[in-house]
Amino acid sequence: MVKKSNVVELEDVVVKFVGDSGDGMQLTGTLFSELAALYGNDLATFPDFPAEIRAPHNTIAGVSGFQVHIGRREIHTPGDMCDVLVAMNPASLQANIKWAKIGATIVVDQSTFEDKAITKAGYQSNPLEDGSLGDYTIIKAPITDLVKESLKDLEIDKKMAARTKNMYVLGIVLYLFGRDVQKAVDALNKRFGKLPDVAKANKTAIKAGYKYAEEDETIIRTYKVDPAPMKKGKYRNITGNVATAWGLLAASERSGRPFFLGSYPITPATEILMELSKHKSLGARVFQAEDEIAGICSAIGASFAGNFAATTTSGPGFSLKSEALGLAVIAEIPLVVVNVQRAGPSTGMPTKSEQSDLMQALHGRNGECPTIVMAASSPANCFFYAYMASKLSMEHMTPAVLLTDGYIGFGSELFKIPKVAELPAIKPPMAEPNEPDYKPYRRDESTLVRKWAVPGTEGLRHRIGGLEKTNIDGNVSTDPLNHQLMVKLREEKVKRVEEFIPEQEVFGEESGDLLVVGWGGTEGALVSAVKKMHDENYKVSLAQFNYIKPLPKNTKSILSNFKKIIVCELNMGQFVNYLKINFPEFHYHQFNKVQGLPFHVSELTNKFKKVLEDN
Amino acid sequence: MLEKERIKKSPVKLTKDDFVSDQMVKWCPACGNHAILASVFKVFPEIGYQKENFCFISGIGCSSRFPYYVNTYGFHGIHGRAAAIASGVKIGNPELSVWIATGDGDSMAIGGNHFIHLVRRNIDVNLLLFNNQIYGLTKGQFSPTTPRGGVTKTSPQGTIEHPFIAAGLVMGAQGTFFARSLDNNIKMLTEVMYEAAKHDGTSVVEILQNCVIFSDKAFENITDKGIRDDVQLWLKHGEPMIFGKNKDKGIILRDNKLRVVTIGVDGIKKEDILVHDQYRKDPGIHRMLGRMHPPKYPMAFGVIRSAPFNTYDRLLDEQLEFAKKSDPVKNVDDLLNSGDTWEI
Numbered sequence: 001m002v003k004k005s006n007v008v009e010l011e012d013v014v015v016k017f018v019g020d021s022g023d024g025m026q027l028t029g030t031l032f033s034e035l036a037a038l039y040g041n042d043l044a045t046f047p048d049f050p051a052e053i054r055a056p057h058n059t060i061a062g063v064s065g066f067q068v069h070i071g072r073r074e075i076h077t078p079g080d081m082c083d084v085l086v087a088m089n090p091a092s093l094q095a096n097i098k099w100a101k102i103g104a105t106i107v108v109d110q111s112t113f114e115d116k117a118i119t120k121a122g123y124q125s126n127p128l129e130d131g132s133l134g135d136y137t138i139i140k141a142p143i144t145d146l147v148k149e150s151l152k153d154l155e156i157d158k159k160m161a162a163r164t165k166n167m168y169v170l171g172i173v174l175y176l177f178g179r180d181v182q183k184a185v186d187a188l189n190k191r192f193g194k195l196p197d198v199a200k201a202n203k204t205a206i207k208a209g210y211k212y213a214e215e216d217e218t219i220i221r222t223y224k225v226d227p228a229p230m231k232k233g234k235y236r237n238i239t240g241n242v243a244t245a246w247g248l249l250a251a252s253e254r255s256g257r258p259f260f261l262g263s264y265p266i267t268p269a270t271e272i273l274m275e276l277s278k279h280k281s282l283g284a285r286v287f288q289a290e291d292e293i294a295g296i297c298s299a300i301g302a303s304f305a306g307n308f309a310a311t312t313t314s315g316p317g318f319s320l321k322s323e324a325l326g327l328a329v330i331a332e333i334p335l336v337v338v339n340v341q342r343a344g345p346s347t348g349m350p351t352k353s354e355q356s357d358l359m360q361a362l363h364g365r366n367g368e369c370p371t372i373v374m375a376a377s378s379p380a381n382c383f384f385y386a387y388m389a390s391k392l393s394m395e396h397m398t399p400a401v402l403l404t405d406g407y408i409g410f411g412s413e414l415f416k417i418p419k420v421a422e423l424p425a426i427k428p429p430m431a432e433p434n435e436p437d438y439k440p441y442r443r444d445e446s447t448l449v450r451k452w453a454v455p456g457t458e459g460l461r462h463r464i465g466g467l468e469k470t471n472i473d474g475n476v477s478t479d480p481l482n483h484q485l486m487v488k489l490r491e492e493k494v495k496r497v498e499e500f501i502p503e504q505e506v507f508g509e510e511s512g513d514l515l516v517v518g519w520g521g522t523e524g525a526l527v528s529a530v531k532k533m534h535d536e537n538y539k540v541s542l543a544q545f546n547y548i549k550p551l552p553k554n555t556k557s558i559l560s561n562f563k564k565i566i567v568c569e570l571n572m573g574q575f576v577n578y579l580k581i582n583f584p585e586f587h588y589h590q591f592n593k594v595q596g597l598p599f600h601v602s603e604l605t606n607k608f609k610k611v612l613e614d615n
Numbered sequence: 616m617l618e619k620e621r622i623k624k625s626p627v628k629l630t631k632d633d634f635v636s637d638q639m640v641k642w643c644p645a646c647g648n649h650a651i652l653a654s655v656f657k658v659f660p661e662i663g664y665q666k667e668n669f670c671f672i673s674g675i676g677c678s679s680r681f682p683y684y685v686n687t688y689g690f691h692g693i694h695g696r697a698a699a700i701a702s703g704v705k706i707g708n709p710e711l712s713v714w715i716a717t718g719d720g721d722s723m724a725i726g727g728n729h730f731i732h733l734v735r736r737n738i739d740v741n742l743l744l745f746n747n748q749i750y751g752l753t754k755g756q757f758s759p760t761t762p763r764g765g766v767t768k769t770s771p772q773g774t775i776e777h778p779f780i781a782a783g784l785v786m787g788a789q790g791t792f793f794a795r796s797l798d799n800n801i802k803m804l805t806e807v808m809y810e811a812a813k814h815d816g817t818s819v820v821e822i823l824q825n826c827v828i829f830s831d832k833a834f835e836n837i838t839d840k841g842i843r844d845d846v847q848l849w850l851k852h853g854e855p856m857i858f859g860k861n862k863d864k865g866i867i868l869r870d871n872k873l874r875v876v877t878i879g880v881d882g883i884k885k886e887d888i889l890v891h892d893q894y895r896k897d898p899g900i901h902r903m904l905g906r907m908h909p910p911k912y913p914m915a916f917g918v919i920r921s922a923p924f925n926t927y928d929r930l931l932d933e934q935l936e937f938a939k940k941s942d943p944v945k946n947v948d949d950l951l952n953s954g955d956t957w958e959i
Binding site: 301475 | 666668675693706710935946950
């Protein structure tokens with residue numbers, strides 16, 4: 001007998017799965033996201049896991065989470081506060097209750113709320129019984145016990161049975177959202193096809209969880225989130241790090257230059273290295289170097305030797321690469337450096353996100369040392385900006401730094417699959433064999449770009465390196481005027497890239513009371529906040545920058561069209577300082593947050609309103 | 616002429632003139648580097664690759680100006696990083712014959728990490744290690760190979776550091792090729808460079824190189840004409856390890872140790888002398904040979920070790936070939952459409 005419950009229709013819902021590191025919350029969240037995508041929701045996800053691989057059991061330090069934001073409208077972020085919190089033990093509840101909206105539904109595994117675990121989580125008394133959760137709707141299910149019971153007829157060991165409690169709880173959540181449990185069963189068949197026992201245990205658990213929820217009298221409310229009106233096309237879910245890796249591979253294919261990656265493992269950038277390591281079938285030569293310096297230096301060698309080369313890292317590694325990046329600048333060779341930013345300084349908070357490496361990207365090298373600097377702004381567009389950074393680097397014979405961050409690197413969203421042939425062409429300036437009178441630093445008059453002469457090519461032998469060299473001939477030189485000329489040429493060459501990048505777009509009206517300025521990975525939160533302001537009829541627009549050096553040519557005119565400007569960044573004000581240097585004529589308000597956390601939409605809108613009210 | 620798969624041979628016989636660059640050589644007069652340069656001019660035509668397929672990579676220091684003086688493709692890197700740069704060059708473009716010019720400071724101090732990892736990976740490049748036991752270009756500070764007690768500008772009372780022995784470092788890092796030579800012996804230097812080029816894998820050629828300004832006569836106890844025959848052991852594969860002015864001294868192996876003996880004394884016969892096998896995979900004897908030095912032993916020169924092992928570049932090629940055959944992802948469109956996708 002199926003009971004009737006109250007169905008709440010929602011535009012969007014944030015679900016957060018949290019538990020102990022070994023509880024399988026990443027898989028649960030991933031599966032829930034896949035099913036939502038299949039159903040037609042737009043979505044964004046973010047995993048939230050500790051730096052420790054297996055922190056002590058049942059402690060706050062060991063809490064691992066996965067947040068999913070699904071909607072029937074466009075979804076820009078993994079969401080701030082959650083509507084549904086699934087907590088598999090007391091520690092995970094303790095650590096995450098602050099992220100639950102008042103009135104949220106909280107699903108807990110009641111079996112884990114034993115005295116010892118409750119104390120370990122830092123509770124004085126059992127929160128399920130002391131009335132402290134009165135603001136929420138609690139679904140208490142003794143999941144660990146129930147799952148053992150449900151699987152008792154299967155011939156599997158108890159440990160494996162216990163491990164399927166994540167699927168049991170997913171069954172409950174699927175019921176809460178009125179989703180088809182059979183689709184989940186199909187997905188499990190696909191995922192565990194080669195491990196029939198595991199597949200069977202998981203399928204049994206998910207069905208049992210669903211059935212439990214159906215029959216549980218205390219579940220009085222379920223949610224309905226209709227499919228989103230998406231542009232027609234083929235979609236997939238993708239994380240920023242995988243998208244970055246694929247963008248680099250696409251650029252290699254399109255340019256015809258073989259791909260080389262020199263890299264060293266570092267959180268949160270390692271996934272790019274791991275992803276590229278899988279794609280030898282595309283000719284990707286991936287070199288896991290002995291350190292960050294060898295990562296970039298090997299990439300410089302490969303680039304000199306005619307490969308499209310990249311190196312991937314995060315802040316501390318980016319510091320180590322500084323000297324070598326200068327070498328690539330003075331040698332004028334293509335090289336993409338991806339910095340998946342994390343909270344610094346030093347080791348900082350490796351798994352937490354920040355935007356604090358912008359100044360380092362722009363200026364963190366000895367000498368006058370310009371590179372292209374760009375930033376991706378969502379998990380999916382990491383693909384496009386990695387591609388564009390590669391294109392500009394190769395076509396302009398200069399290194400390009402691509403900034404992403406842990407938030408979009410680990411985060412995922414739906415990605416409309418492009419066709420490689422429809423991406424902009426990449427035409428590196430290759431020197432032809434036996435080109436008459438080839439000189440290594442002869443430049444194209446309009447772009448100032450020199451030619452790429454690949455070792456092994458007949459008739460083009462030449463020597464280049466880190467010493468200052470004469471323009472055109474490329475011979476070592478300490479001539480004062482030549483040095484000044486070369487410094488100017490390298491700077492001007494990067495500046496002229498502005499002719500090859502799109503104009504900055506504005507989200508919202510072209511003019512108004514307030515221009516919100518952001519860059520990189522904060523786009524989702526800023527778009528959501530500006531949309532909210534639009535709903536309340538504020539004249540607010542957003543300029544989210546992806547091209548930072550050079551800036552788009554229309555930057556100044558955009559800035560001049562608004563009464564007020566506020567620059568929002570997850571740092572102490574690095575982009576705003578850059579704007580102040582370039583456009584000192586404007587007054588800039590700032591909103592800065594350095595907590596290793598993304599912006600929350602509500603804190604943004606509050607700030608915007610305050611800036612608008614202040615005289 | 617050498618035959619290596621993938622590296623193009625020159626259709627015509629090349630000469631020194633094909634490799635002399637138009638740049639003025641700016642080393643000090645009588646610097647040992649001049650002889651090393653002369654040896655390269657001599658051996659490159661003999662190796663016989665197409666001149667565009669040679670590539671010289673360097674770091675920083677006197678040694679590292681080398682690429683400017685050889686008319687090949689060349690890249691002058693930054694301090695200590697030549698090994699890392701060269702790794703990328705060779706992996707990215709296996710059709711090149713890659714040569715590294717580096718010094719004791721460049722490769723064993725600031726670049727020590729890259730050096731041992733290059734050797735460990737056995738990437739098919741040739742590394743010329745100009746060992747003059749001093750920092751020359753920064754004007755006379757002690758280096759990781761300066762003998763203990765060496766008085767330099769940064770060790771006015773003598774160094775208190777234990778120096779590296781390059782051979783020990785190379786073999787400790789699983790090196791497959793190590794040769795030692797002297798800057799003033801162009802004939803032998805040319806020979807070991809040829810052997811280095813022939814070897815598949817990372818070939819380290821240590822060249823004891825005299826810095827006339829800051830460590831002049833550092834190797835006098837080895838090179839002095841009066842004693843050199845008694846303190847230099849020139850190894851040749853398949854031949855007994857005999858040395859000495861009278862060709863009567865030799866090396867034998869007893870109780871797992873190398874010992875110097877005199878033929879005819881204590882019943883030692885010529886047949887008792889150890890025969891050099893540079894291709895032995897086991898590095899035991901090579902390691903001992905590499906560490907020998909006067910006064911107890913002669914110093915070993917020539918190719919000490921040239922053991923056949925798989926190279927990084929070949930194994931990588933095999934993996935690439937295998938993946939290209941077996942992986943259904945043939946291009947980036949395949950990749951983008953792989954796994955779970957949804958049509959909307």
